[in-house]
Amino acid sequence: MSGISTTKPFGSDPISPLTDEIKAQLSALEAMSDEEVDRRASEDPDALPTDEAFWATAEIVRPKIPVSIRLDPDVLSYFKAAGPGYQSRINAVLAHYVQAKLRETSAS
Numbered sequence: 504m505s506g507i508s509t510t511k512p513f514g515s516d517p518i519s520p521l522t523d524e525i526k527a528q529l530s531a532l533e534a535m536s537d538e539e540v541d542r543r544a545s546e547d548p549d550a551l552p553t554d555e556a557f558w559a560t561a562e563i564v565r566p567k568i569p570v571s572i573r574l575d576p577d578v579l580s581y582f583k584a585a586g587p588g589y590q591s592r593i594n595a596v597l598a599h600y601v602q603a604k605l606r607e608t609s610a611s
Contacts, residue, residue, distance in 0.1 A: 567594070574593075
């Protein structure tokens with residue numbers, strides 16, 4: 504490995520400058536009362552409710568980083584044989600391995 508990272512951190516893409524239309528919309532939003540924002544959100548058919556029940560089951564989703572790895576054919580076949588989601592299963596196995604090694608390290 505060269506030690507040079509070719510990946511960009513999450514959220515590092517350049518942000519386009521705000522258009523006058525977007526600036527006007529943001530100004531209008533800032534001028535609204537909390538009650539008006541809540542009313543408009545409740546009338547929006549695409550807005551999901553975010554009450555206590557919603558947050559009780561919400562999960563934090565961390566972005567995944569695409570990588571290319573070389574696997575033995577039998578290992579890949581094993582994971583693919585279980586159907587769609589084989590990459591997630593490989594990730595889960597690796598995550599469990601990392602956690603076990605971290606526990607091993609902290610115990611010593």
